Amino acid sequence: MVWSGGRVVTTRPRHDPVLLARVLELLRPALADRPAVLVDATLGLGGHSDALLSEHPQLTLVGLDRDPNALDMSRERLSRHGDRVHLVHTVYDGLPDALVDLGLSRVDAVLFDLGVSSMQLDVADRGFAYARDSPLDMRMDQTTGRTAADVLNEYSAADLARVLREYGEERFAARIARAVVAEREREPFTTSARLVELLYAAVPAASRRTGGHPAKRTFQALRIEVNAELDVLRRAIPAALAAVSVGGRVVVESYQSLEDRIVKRALTEVARSTAPPGLPVELPQHAPRFRLLTRGAELADETETAANPRAQSVRLRAAERIREAA
Numbered sequence: 001m002v003w004s005g006g007r008v009v010t011t012r013p014r015h016d017p018v019l020l021a022r023v024l025e026l027l028r029p030a031l032a033d034r035p036a037v038l039v040d041a042t043l044g045l046g047g048h049s050d051a052l053l054s055e056h057p058q059l060t061l062v063g064l065d066r067d068p069n070a071l072d073m074s075r076e077r078l079s080r081h082g083d084r085v086h087l088v089h090t091v092y093d094g095l096p097d098a099l100v101d102l103g104l105s106r107v108d109a110v111l112f113d114l115g116v117s118s119m120q121l122d123v124a125d126r127g128f129a130y131a132r133d134s135p136l137d138m139r140m141d142q143t144t145g146r147t148a149a150d151v152l153n154e155y156s157a158a159d160l161a162r163v164l165r166e167y168g169e170e171r172f173a174a175r176i177a178r179a180v181v182a183e184r185e186r187e188p189f190t191t192s193a194r195l196v197e198l199l200y201a202a203v204p205a206a207s208r209r210t211g212g213h214p215a216k217r218t219f220q221a222l223r224i225e226v227n228a229e230l231d232v233l234r235r236a237i238p239a240a241l242a243a244v245s246v247g248g249r250v251v252v253e254s255y256q257s258l259e260d261r262i263v264k265r266a267l268t269e270v271a272r273s274t275a276p277p278g279l280p281v282e283l284p285q286h287a288p289r290f291r292l293l294t295r296g297a298e299l300a301d302e303t304e305t306a307a308n309p310r311a312q313s314v315r316l317r318a319a320e321r322i323r324e325a326a
Contacts, residue, residue: 016308017047018113019300019316023251024051026293026318027109030249031056036108039064039099039243041092041236046074048111053081060084062107064098066091066141066227091141093235099243108248110240114233115255116140116223130215133193138219138226148222152189157181167230167258168221176202176218192219220256230258237266241290244321249293251318260297260315267292267319289325293318 017023031038035058040049043063053059061084065071071087078085088098092112099107136149146154151163157177164173179202180189189195196215203214224230240250250267254260267290275286300311 016310017051018253018308018311018314019298019304020048020051022298022316023048023111023253024055026251027052027111027249028055030109030244030247030320031059034058036060037062037104039095039107039110039240040113041095041110041240042113043074043087044070044113046077048113049074049085050077050081052111053078053084061086062098062102062104063087064090064092064095068141068143091232093232093239095236095239095243106245106248107243108245110244110248110250112236112240112250112252112254114229114253114259130192130196130213130219133191136189136192136195136222138223140227146226148226149189151222151225152180152195153184163225164218164221166221167224168217168219169257170217170221171207172203224258230262233259233262234266237263241266241270241319241321246321246324249318249320251316254315254317255310255313260317263315263317264297267317271319284323287323289321289323290319291322293320 027038030036031052036056037060038049038052039062040046040052041064043049043065044067046063049061049063053061061078061081063071063074063078063085065074065087066089068089071089075085075087078087086102088094088101090098095110099105136147136152138148139145152160155163157174157180160177160180161173164170164176170176176199179198180195183189183194183198195218199214199218207214237250237252244250252263252267254263270290271288271292273282273286273288275282279286294317297315297317299316300308300314305312
């Protein structure tokens, strides 16, 4: 569902895979011209996976997603690829267990396209978008866990401020938290419009003029808290790196600085020597296990960001395994 001229129009969620050509280029050496296994750890609507399966006719896909609705849509989209597709309902840090269940010890590539999906943003009752009134849910898997409303109505002012400060990098976290606690005494929060109204009042006018929409950082923080996104990512990236064989590649697209810092730290760690300082010769067991495939984080160009606004904040990093662990 999307807004059009002030009314809600029901439509199939639009999905333009971000940096698709670059993702295909980076993964091609690990997947081309042989039987290979790719894990799409954040399957979403399957745009990247569909293109990769089409380009590599011997490729087997393991697609992970915590959102049952996304899995259903991807299952339909990818059905033309037959038994080369294996879809698993799990959070992306469940990658090791998913591989064990499928009898796979190693894979050739892992792809992460992090953050909220196009489908989740476009469906009003998911509560991810602050531009329209909707239930304060924000769960990527609506079958389990607490909602954003639960966080707003049950957390202490101190815990709310911590969430907003750490996950939204919100300058006015304490002020917003106090306002939420005071307002929920009058009536619990259930929908987004009331929260957005509170944020307009709590964030100073000068900051509203220069800092973007006053709800952006709070909604990001609530979504991350509800879905434990950063904790999951801290477990998932090492698991992906451990799963790829020599010559295998890990590609990660992140959309905000907190995610990108975690990815950068994890990839940098495995791409550096572990030789003790002052050792005159680097022993084989100290050599880097991976090499970085990108110089810093790669961005989308102006053409893509104009066509696909979601690409404006993407940061892409990638690495290739060059040796097994000692």
